[in-house]
Amino acid sequence: MADRYSFSLTTFSPSGKLVQIEYAFQAVNQGVTSLGIKASNGVVLATEKKSTSDLIDASSLSKISNITPDIGMVYSGMGPDFRVLVDKARKSSHTNYKRIYNEYPPTRILVQDVARTMQEATQSGGVRPYGVSLLVGGYDADNGFSLYQVDPSGTYFPWKATAIGKGSTSAKTFLEKRWTEDLELEDAIHIALLTLKESVEGEMNGNTVEIGVIGPASDHLLGFEGVKNIQGPRFRKLSPQEIDDRLDAI
Amino acid sequence: MSDPSSINGGSVVAMVGKDCVAIGCDMRLGMQALTVSNDFPKIFQFNNAFLGLTGLATDVITLSEVFRYKVNLYNLREERKIEPETFANLVSSTLYEKRFGPYFVGPIVAGINSKSGDPYICGFDLIGCINFAKDFVVGGTSSDQLFGMCESLWEPNLEPDDLFETISQALLNAQDRDALSGWGAIVYVITKDKVVKRLLKTRQD
Numbered sequence: 162m163a164d165r166y167s168f169s170l171t172t173f174s175p176s177g178k179l180v181q182i183e184y185a186f187q188a189v190n191q192g193v194t195s196l197g198i199k200a201s202n203g204v205v206l207a208t209e210k211k212s213t214s215d216l217i218d219a220s221s222l223s224k225i226s227n228i229t230p231d232i233g234m235v236y237s238g239m240g241p242d243f244r245v246l247v248d249k250a251r252k253s254s255h256t257n258y259k260r261i262y263n264e265y266p267p268t269r270i271l272v273q274d275v276a277r278t279m280q281e282a283t284q285s286g287g288v289r290p291y292g293v294s295l296l297v298g299g300y301d302a303d304n305g306f307s308l309y310q311v312d313p314s315g316t317y318f319p320w321k322a323t324a325i326g327k328g329s330t331s332a333k334t335f336l337e338k339r340w341t342e343d344l345e346l347e348d349a350i351h352i353a354l355l356t357l358k359e360s361v362e363g364e365m366n367g368n369t370v371e372i373g374v375i376g377p378a379s380d381h382l383l384g385f386e387g388v389k390n391i392q393g394p395r396f397r398k399l400s401p402q403e404i405d406d407r408l409d410a411i
Numbered sequence: 412m413s414d415p416s417s418i419n420g421g422s423v424v425a426m427v428g429k430d431c432v433a434i435g436c437d438m439r440l441g442m443q444a445l446t447v448s449n450d451f452p453k454i455f456q457f458n459n460a461f462l463g464l465t466g467l468a469t470d471v472i473t474l475s476e477v478f479r480y481k482v483n484l485y486n487l488r489e490e491r492k493i494e495p496e497t498f499a500n501l502v503s504s505t506l507y508e509k510r511f512g513p514y515f516v517g518p519i520v521a522g523i524n525s526k527s528g529d530p531y532i533c534g535f536d537l538i539g540c541i542n543f544a545k546d547f548v549v550g551g552t553s554s555d556q557l558f559g560m561c562e563s564l565w566e567p568n569l570e571p572d573d574l575f576e577t578i579s580q581a582l583l584n585a586q587d588r589d590a591l592s593g594w595g596a597i598v599y600v601i602t603k604d605k606v607v608k609r610l611l612k613t614r615q616d
Binding site: 263 | 488489491496497500501503504526
């Protein structure tokens with residue numbers, strides 16, 4: 162069985178395109194809008210939690226996931242593919258980095274690792290490209306806060322603010338007008354909610370929208386006190402209540 | 412021909428001072444009783460981390476090349492210099508990879524973190540167990556003698572020039588009591604803005 166599929170399923174078309182990757186982009190563009198905004202003191206990741214039925218228990222599904230205490234990730238496209246990439250990124254941040262250097266990888270290194278995984282799915286036998294685009298937000302001491310997009314092709318770009326998925330074009334235009342160099346985290350969260358509002362179809366409240374923030378270190382989340390030189394995690398998810406409070410202020 | 416860690420001989424020592432660290436080594440390379448070379452330094456520099464390697468000479472050479480390769484790739488990938496603490500963990504994981512067929516070495520790391528300015532020293536056993544110390548670390552065939560010298564001579568917050576004198580006396584008198592170490596010595600004194608390397612005048616026996 163294996164030898165029948167030991168060749169790459171992603172092959173060039175006469176015009177020089179890799180059609181499978183083009184189709185993967187289609188899967189992304191049909192997906193729910195997600196966006197990321199880099200502020201001077203943090204990064205916001207936001208997405209809509211679109212449910213097909215009111216019977217779905219929305220609180221049990223998490224679309225914004227953390228990879229390391231200081232790096233978080235959101236997607237547009239196929240949920241299952243995202244899950245797999247999150248698991249691989251979490252594992253790889255330990256096996257290929259923390260277990261060697263005893264520190265978590267900087268954002269760019271983590272992003273390059275995920276990008277390599279996605280590229281390998283475009284040049285290996287018997288696999289298809291991942292049907293997701295990712296927005297990765299993180300913090301490291303040498304580069305500060307950063308936001309990256311990773312595509313099904315394995316390309317990655319750093320962004321100041323961007324959106325992916327269904328309403329990405331209009332969202333990006335919206336963000337271009339609103340983004341400034343000296344945005345603070347709270348402003349960025351405000352702009353993220355405003356931008357999402359444009360593309361959200363149903364009701365918009367703390368249970369239909371997910372916000373993840375990479376901001377100041379939350380030492381109270383460490384679980385212990387009194388150890389010097391250890392900082393708490395920078396990634397945290399806003400609770401539905403916190404989101405509702407901010408939506409009221411819009 | 413039995414204990415790999417005492418065929419070639421050699422010693423290293425590192426100490427912490429006030430906003431400075433010092434690391435020193437002897438220069439001997441021998442084959443048991445025969446001295447083959449008096450120009451075999453055992454300290455290697457990787458960005459702002461200094462590694463002192465004693466033990467089986469072939470492993471000293473191989474490991475210095477392995478770490479040069481790993482640190483070069485780190486620099487290219489991360490686009491930044493490696494810090495002493497990070498390098499120490501790299502040494503530890505590299506040694507543990509060979510847990511059941513180890514390198515016969517006794518490494519020590521010394522350096523100053525370029526961001527915080529904090530001095531850092533540590534030692535390891537041959538399979539990578541990190542011994543983090545706030546005062547001094549020792550290694551090699553005269554490690555027992557070095558422990559005695561350091562324990563009596565070292566005091567906290569020594570200025571760079573005083574730290575130099577202290578570490579030099581510790582190294583010299585310890586290696587003179589060891590048949591397999593000696594034949595010259597090198598001491599590096601490292602501060603935030605400069606590194607001074609001195610060759611000590613020692614007994615050539």
